[in-house]
Amino acid sequence: MVVSISESPLYPISNPKSIAFFGASNNFSSMGTSIFRSIISNGFTGKLYPIHPQEKTVLNLTAYPQVSDIPEPADMAFIVLPTKIVAQTLAACGEKGIRNAVIVSAGFNEVGGEGVERQAELLEIANRYGIRFTGPNCIGVVNSHARLNATFLPFEGKPGFIGMASQSGSFITQMFSYLNQRFGKSFSTGFSLGNEADIDLVDCIEYLGACPNTKVIALYIESIRRGQKFIETARNVSKHKPIVAFYVGGSETGKRACLSHTGSLAGPDRLYDGVFRQSGIIRAQSIEEMFDFCYALGSSPLPKGNRVIIQTHSGGPGAAAADACGRSGLELPALSPETLEKIAPYVPHTASVNNPVDLTFTKNPLDFFHRIPEILLEEKASDGMLIYFLASERMVRQALTGMGVPEDAVLDQAAQIVGAQCQSVASLMETFKKPILGFSFMTRDNHFVAGLQDRGIPVLPSPERAARAFGAMVRYTKLREKLLQSEKESAGHFSAE
Numbered sequence: 294m295v296v297s298i299s300e301s302p303l304y305p306i307s308n309p310k311s312i313a314f315f316g317a318s319n320n321f322s323s324m325g326t327s328i329f330r331s332i333i334s335n336g337f338t339g340k341l342y343p344i345h346p347q348e349k350t351v352l353n354l355t356a357y358p359q360v361s362d363i364p365e366p367a368d369m370a371f372i373v374l375p376t377k378i379v380a381q382t383l384a385a386c387g388e389k390g391i392r393n394a395v396i397v398s399a400g401f402n403e404v405g406g407e408g409v410e411r412q413a414e415l416l417e418i419a420n421r422y423g424i425r426f427t428g429p430n431c432i433g434v435v436n437s438h439a440r441l442n443a444t445f446l447p448f449e450g451k452p453g454f455i456g457m458a459s460q461s462g463s464f465i466t467q468m469f470s471y472l473n474q475r476f477g478k479s480f481s482t483g484f485s486l487g488n489e490a491d492i493d494l495v496d497c498i499e500y501l502g503a504c505p506n507t508k509v510i511a512l513y514i515e516s517i518r519r520g521q522k523f524i525e526t527a528r529n530v531s532k533h534k535p536i537v538a539f540y541v542g543g544s545e546t547g548k549r550a551c552l553s554h555t556g557s558l559a560g561p562d563r564l565y566d567g568v569f570r571q572s573g574i575i576r577a578q579s580i581e582e583m584f585d586f587c588y589a590l591g592s593s594p595l596p597k598g599n600r601v602i603i604q605t606h607s608g609g610p611g612a613a614a615a616d617a618c619g620r621s622g623l624e625l626p627a628l629s630p631e632t633l634e635k636i637a638p639y640v641p642h643t644a645s646v647n648n649p650v651d652l653t654f655t656k657n658p659l660d661f662f663h664r665i666p667e668i669l670l671e672e673k674a675s676d677g678m679l680i681y682f683l684a685s686e687r688m689v690r691q692a693l694t695g696m697g698v699p700e701d702a703v704l705d706q707a708a709q710i711v712g713a714q715c716q717s718v719a720s721l722m723e724t725f726k727k728p729i730l731g732f733s734f735m736t737r738d739n740h741f742v743a744g745l746q747d748r749g750i751p752v753l754p755s756p757e758r759a760a761r762a763f764g765a766m767v768r769y770t771k772l773r774e775k776l777l778q779s780e781k782e783s784a785g786h787f788s789a790e
Contacts, residue, residue: 297503298500298503298504298505301496301503302492302496303484303500305392306394306425306434307434307439307482307484308436308441309339309367309393310339310340310368311339311342311365312332312341312443313342313363313367313369313370313371313389314332314341314344315360315371315373316328316329316372316397316398317329317351317373318348318351319348319352324373324397325373325374328433328445329341329343329351330352331442331443331444331447332441333354335440335442335447335448338440341354343356343357344358344359344360344363345357346359359385360385360386360389361385361389363389366391368393369395370382370383370386370391371394371395372394372397372398376398376401376411379396379415380415380418383424383426384418384421386424387418387421387422387423393424394424394425394428395427395428395431395433395434396415396426396427396428396429396430397430397431397487398429398430399429399487401430401488402430402488403488412429412488415429416491425491426490427484427486427487428487428488430487431462431485432462432463432485433445433462433466434484434485435448435479435480435483436482436483437450437452437453437479438452438481438482444466444485447469448469448479449472449473449479450469450478450479451477452478452479452481453472453478453479454507455478455479455507455511455588455591456481456482456501456504456506456510457480457483457510457513458483458498458501458513459486459511459512460489460494460516461485461515464580465480465485468480468584475584476737476746476751477743481507482501482506482507484497489518495523497512498523498526498530499526507534508534508591509534509587509590509591510530510534510535510587512537512539513539513583514538514539514540517565517568523572527573528571531574531773531776535587535591535769535773536573537577537583537586537587538569538583539579539583540562540565540569574772575768581758582761585758585761586762589728589751589762589763590765592750593729593766594722594728595769595770595773596728596763596766596767596770597727599624600625600677601625601763602626602648602678603618603648604649604652604661604665604666604680605649606653606654606655606681606683607651610681610732610734611756612649614649614732614760615648615649617756617759617761618760621763622764622767623764623767626672626675628646628647628650628669628672632668632672635668636650636669639656639660639665639668640655640656641654641655659714659717662714662715662717662718663717663721666678666680666721666729667721670721675727676728676767677727677729677730678727679731679760679763680718680730681731681733682731682735682741682745682752683733683735684714684739685735685740686707686708689711690704693706711741714741715745715747715748715750716748718731718745719748719750722750728763728766730762730763731752732752732753732755732756732758733752734754734755
């Protein structure tokens with residue numbers, strides 16, 4: 294394990310103060326130029342040294358004929374060049390004193406044949422000069438908190454808390470839009486690893502485990518190269534930070550796809566299930582599930598148990614949530630007599646106060662966002678809540694208009710009411726230290742959904758996804774407790790000796 298984050302080879306790659314860039318030009322259709330434009334447009338504040346043998350300037354920045362001409366050894370070299378000249382370029386970087394690199398260029402291990410020899414040559418050069426690198430055959434790196442987007446797609450969303458290491462570049466770049474549209478946030482830091490000739494998943498887990506901007510780690514895995522070291526590192530990190538993995542390659546078709554994609558040899562599902570359990574890692578069954586789990590684990594306090602109360606104002610979504618809870622190993626406890634007595638003044642006679650608590654409507658709409666969930670969170674048999682949100686600012690505006698509020702004041706007052714209701718729910722999670730997961734068929738276009746998410750309440754797109762995410766939180770809590778207990782027993786054993 295790294296003692297501090299700055300000791301990791303990934304620190305200068307994700308926090309560079311200067312970049313020597315190979316492959317950018319004034320041809321806007323090239324991959325290298327697309328990545329270089331992304332770095333510039335995202336507001337990178339460090340120094341950029343485009344290297345080009347003919348161009349005097351690249352995207353209005355001074356270009357240098359060769360890396361030896363730049364005024365300093367850059368923190369990182371970024372290489373997007375034809376395969377046949379990558380090795381000599383890496384050697385030139387070594388001569389200049391550059392000790393970190395990202396190699397996007399493909400045509401190495403993943404193609405077999407001569408590609409295997411070319412990748413071995415890269416490693417020999419890197420070892421000779423003490424260079425650490427990601428790739429080859431990768432997409433790049435993103436660090437939203439450092440305004441670094443060294444990928445070919447524009448960055449979307451606010452800086453987030455999910456740190457990702459992926460053996461596929463797509464799940465770094467193409468998830469910008471997905472995460473922004475559903476959760477309003479993006480990655481904290483993301484690494485595309487490609488063939489993992491040098492830096493691999495283990496290095497990423499170490500780095501992201503120490504990264505202060507990362508609350509939860511996502512892994513897209515096609516194979517694990519250093520099995521025992523992977524388990525040891527993940528076990529250490531999982532004790533204080535959740536790790537969620539999506540593994541492909543367990544089937545024969547998946548195995549063949551992985552071999553052609555990054556030249557990796559995948560293993561059977563059951564083997565990886567065991568590796569993940571030993572490592573304290575939560576396994577997801579899809580990309581959507583991986584990010585749902587990460588979102589919930591990074592936003593919420595951990596549940597102490599698997600008992601959930603569902604609050605809804607519509608019977609169907611509540612029943613669907615209840616069914617999904619059962620399938621996810623969650624229990625729905627009955628409300629105690631004390632809770633039933635406390636909640637009675639706030640619910641109509643048509644409500645069902647079984648669990649799910651189906652209110653249909655509330656005497657005072659504001660009670661749905663504060664007093665009712667507050668009472669349900671006070672229930673000792675509850676470890677957390679799922680809440681179905683069906684509300685819109687338009688409904689609030691209509692109510693204000695009906696109350697005679699002047700038209701020019703309706704928009705401001707409606708926004709204030711929505712904000713106050715969302716903050717009320719968020720404050721309950723903070724007060725009770727119990728997870729509250731929302732679910733809604735509405736998106737972030739709805740101000741209630743966006744307001745809740747922006748205040749730290751996870752709102753997922755369906756009752757099933759919310760229930761599975763809560764189940765993942767319960768599983769992580771149990772795995773973490775086992776790891777901590779094992780550590781405690783080991784310490785006691787050594788102490789006794």
